[in-house]
Amino acid sequence: MKELIKELTEAYGPSGNEDAVRETIKRHIAGHVSEMRVDALGNLIALKKGQPQSGIEPRKIMLAAHMDEIGVIVSQIDEKGFLRFAPVGGVNPLTLLGSRVIFADGMIGVIGRERPEKPDEFPKIEKMFIDVGAPDKEHLTRKVGDMAAFLRPLADLGQRLTAKAFDDRIGCAILVQTAQELETTPHDVYFVFTVQEEVGLRGALTSAFGVEPDVAIAVDITTTGDTPEAYPMAVSLGAGPAIKVKDRGMLAHPGVKNWLAETAERLGLPYQFEVLEAGTTDAMAIQTSRAGVAAGVLSIPTRYAHTPSEMVDYNDVQNAVKLLVGLLSGPVKI
């Protein structure tokens, strides 16, 4: 699964430009799902049809992971060919200094900064620029509105992995792997790879409207409380996938939360409950779709979220796949 994770995290896909990620996913799930379609906003919706099983009531289940990643967008080009930019999604300016970014066509740029008035000044995005190495404006092929993403290859640290865009390519990888490993299910399972999560859960909103699920589970990352002087939080890396209770945007459906926890216990898989003070996931948008959806979240504990070097534990990832396969093989209990 590490190959798949590497391929997905290294793909280019800031919000609104998820094409490369979508093509990669299509390639990996073809043959493992009954049908696939791409909707008006670019969400990839893949259905694995259920096989009737006696004694199990079939339900329509939506799994969601978002394909997009945070990035930057060119807002202005100056006379010398330096590119001013704005963030796409929640970008911390501290992580930009010294970073390299890549455009859709493969052009690479480095991020520079105006000389600060005070040496310890907190960097502001308005005071930064991208230098793509163009000698002048005339030789520059970029235009206002072009987007770039972090450039950073995955590093396999053994038990743990570090890469850009684990948020939420790790969720995409888990969904792909689940689609591959899940041989049969009594339910109609929609694997939905959403767009534009980082700019406001937009793909989840429209895809949920189209899918009309009974139950939904978003697979996304969560932060942890296990690094030096972190904000107090009970989630740590390697202690199992996290089952969301609450984040800033939603309260998970208690039935879905318990269904996940009971399944983990039945399968003997480690898990932890998660209460996240900041951030939210696609499940927030799905929950209030139409007349309401029982929605929950399976989270992968991730350190250094929204930096070019996020970190996950490989066991958590594998256990998340096992949990989802187990969950989808049995009856829905909520």
Place this chain on the structure above:
Amino acid sequence: MLLLKELSEACGVSGNEGAVRQVILDAIRDRVDEYRTDALGNLIALKKGTGKTARKVMIAAHMDEVGLMIMHIEKEGSLRFHPVGGIDDRVLLAKKVLIGENKVPGVIGAKPVHLLEPKAREQVVKFKEMSIDIGVSSKEEAERLVKVGDYAVFDVPFVELGGALRTVKGKAFDDRAGCAVLVELLRDRYPFDLYAAFTVQEEVGLRGARVAAYSIAPHLAFALEGTICDDLPKKGDTSPTTVLGKGPAITIMDRSVIADRRLVELLIDTAEKNGIPYQFKQPALGGTDAGAIHLSREGVPSAVVAVPSRYIHSPTSLLSLNDLENTVQLMRQTLARVNDLDLTR
């Protein structure tokens, strides 16, 4: 562009767009096949297509403007107010307003500079500390003219300033400029069904567009705007957002939407082929009705085209009629081609 004058001078603060709707209705009644007003007050007009396609295209322009609401009448007859929509407190002092259905004139008073402590001159006065004077001396007298809950607008007449850019000034070009463009576009018939949505309550959260898009269920959509134009002299590395006179502004991404790339490319290509000037709006600023429309139901590919308008969300705004006409041209030419656009992925 007489209609821009009428539109600009009509009063239509968010939630109270009736007068603007009337101006538009009078202008388009004979140009459209059907129209209706929905539960929120959106005016939705259908211009049937030539029947070649089942495609439905929605074009939205919002009728509402930022303004004030009367919250409370003090014992001595002065009126406390609250802004409706985003208004900078600093533009409120010493302005003339018109209140309620009867357009009762009033002024937002300001303490004379002579009476201010030196420090106070540097401080921003908050709207909560201001009041409107309508010339009465008691609450009873005031209540004969206005009531709590009345809306108020800035009293700004429309004036042509002229010059090479054919500049005009007036209030509420955000988004009466868009309304004027949309009214013009309804002169033509297109291969597809065109739904013109003159929306309400954009300034308080894109609320009219949301329900209009739901009921129209279009295949693709455009929002027309009077957008930020911040081209005053300043440090060279600060973007003007858009520049007056440089043509319609095309949005790539703002706070509410990432425009559909295929529509953006069609707009650019059409502008280039027809020699229509255009510019890109600086990304990541502002939001428009497209923010609500593109998320309607299963999603709607959407784009935004805007007329650069200086000083929006203040009493007086300013735009170039050249930009306005070029926006009409760009949209007209683009709509002629939009039917051939392949929207499958």
Place this chain on the structure above:
Amino acid sequence: MQIKEFLKKLSEASGVSGYEAGVRELVREEFSQYADQIRIDTMGNLIALKRGEATQAPRRSIMLAGHMDEIGLLVTKLEKGFVRFSTVGGFDLRVLPGQEVLVHGRRDLPGIIATRPPHVLSPEEREQTMPLDKLFIDVGLPEEELAQLVRVGDVITLQRQFTELAGNLVSGKAFDDRAAVACIAYCLQHLAAMKHSWDVYAVATVQEEVGLKGALTSTFGLMPDIGVAIDVCHGNMLGVPEVDTVNVGGGPAIAFGPNIHSLLYSRLVETAKAFEISYQPDPTPGPSGTDAWAMQVTREGLPTALVSIPLRYMHTTVETLSLKDVERTGRLLALFIASLDEAFAQALGLKSE
């Protein structure tokens, strides 16, 4: 039904956003006395239908929404025998120290939000609001026992007994918005003795405090012809300017502004005037922050109104209101519903099926 007794029961019940089951049972018991049908939807909204008498099919309908959830707390971590927590809904952290709570673990555990005695605090510390990561709950159990009974994600409610004050005022927790639920019950009770042609959906909504979520989904599911949200608004308090409040004891506040359909507003006002129910106009220039804000933009749009009960000290455990205002609001709603007819539907431009 006695409003005071019902409100007391509702107020003292537990029902933090997302976990409304406890209070919902009480509402179901009460609503079912007047309703023809009752159900709970996916999100947990309680939906009671009281049929109207009109013979046309489908009958027109009005939805009344009052939210039954309350703001509360949630366990985030156990640390050395103490409970760390997060908030559910909008809290003023300054009201938390020294509050008594109930931690809903494997069993309900009474607890206290810990405060260090003033003697050990520096003058600077006393000047500062305690941030969330410095606050703990103490349930008086040793570390091991606590770990057996409490887990991350357990819900915590603030505790407060219902209190009668002088002058027909009462005080307690979660009047926001259980007073509206009581008022809807009172309205249904009144309607039982009246003729009304429209169907009435009485909805006790969930998760209002975390983003109007129950109203959003229940309105989508029901799609009535018109909707009225019932909520609370700021009553006159010492130290708050008159312009920001309405009078406690002055009758229902009827909202007006972008969130409100002006014909519903004027019909409510006419009804109040005709039946001599005192009311107060409530200008609302932007987001009303109530279920009405979500209801209005559902599907193709819904003509919406908002009626509020004046209330002091919102989002604290000593919310205070006048029972007379609750009664008046319920009565106004019943009379308003009884007045709804096809002519009004036409005036609103409602579609005929």
